[in-house]
Amino acid sequence: GSFRSRPVDDIIAEIKMLVDSGVKDITLLGQNVNSYRDGDVDFPKLLHKLAPEAPSRLRFLTSHPKDLSDDLINCFSEIPNLCQSLHLPLQSGSDKILKAMNRGYTLKHYLGLVEKLRKNVPSITLTTDLIVGFPGEKQEDFHKTLKAVEDIGFDWAFMFKYSVRPNTTASKLPDDVPENVKIDRLNSLIALQMAISARKNAHWLGHTLEVLIEGQSRRQPFIPKGRSRGGQPVLITDNPQLKQGDIAMATVNSANAKTLLAKFEKLA
Secondary structure (H helix, E strand, O other), rough: OOOOOOOOOHHHHHHHHHHOOOOEEEEEEEOOHOOOOOOEEEEHHHHHHHHHOOEEEEEOOOOOOHHHOOHHHHHHHOOOOEOOOOOOOEOOOHHHHHHOOOOOOOOOHHHHHHHHHHHHHHHOEEEEEEEOOOOOOHHHHHHHHHHHHHOOOOEEEEEEEOOOOOOOOHHOOOOOOOOOHHHHHHHHHHHHHHHHHHHHHHHOOOOOOEEEEEEEEOOOOOOOOOEEEOOOOOEOOOOOOOOOOOOEEEEEEEEEOOOOEHHHOOOO
16 A cells, blocks of 8 residues: 555654663664655654654664655764664666666666765665566676675675565566576675675774674673664673673674674773
C-alpha cells in the first residue's frame, strides 16, 4: 500500500518516553524515510524537531538514493546528535540492472550523492545493500558492480544473491543466471568488500571512539561489545566490568574487516 507517516507529536512523545526509560540510541525506521510527511514537516524538518528531545545518538533507516535530498544530507553536519552514518542501498553498479529493478536512479546519480555526503561529512560511515545474479545480469554488469564497490569504498555491505520472491515484479522475469554463477559472483563480491572493510577499519587505529556497550561478545563472553557512533562493532578487550548501556571512550589498537578492538580509556 501507500506510505503512511506517523504524526510528529506521536514520535516526539515516544522519544521522550524512551529517553526517560534510559534509552541512549534511537533509530527511526521507515521503508523510505525520504517519503515522510506530516503536514508541512518532511523528514529533514522532523529530524530537527526531534533532535532536542532525542538522546546523544539518533539514527535512521532507510533512505532511498532516488530522492535523498540536500536538506537531509545537510542534517548530518547541522544536528550534533545525529550519528554520522548512513545506510544507502546501491543494489547494483549497472544502470541496466538498476533500471530492471525499477530503482529510479543511475550509478552516476548515486556517485553524486556519495560525493556530497563525504564533502559535507568526511568521516561519515557508509553501508549498502548489493544483489548479484538479478535476472538479465551479464558478466559485464557484475564487473560494473565490482568497480562501483571499489570506487565508492563502503565501510560495509549486506550482500545477497538473487532469489525469486513470489508476487513481485521481478518474479515475472526469467531467473536466467545459473545458481553456480550467482554463488561465484557473490563470493567474489564478498571477498572484495572484506578487503575494503579491513582497509577502512584500519583507518581507525589509534583513534579514540565513543562506544555504547550493547552486551558481551558471543564468542568471547567476558569482553564487552558495543558500537561506535559510526556504527562499527567494537570490542573493548581490557575492561570486563563494562555493562549494557555504558558509554565508554576507547582507543582502537587492532582492526579487521568486521570489528574494531579497543583499549578502555574512561566512561563518557
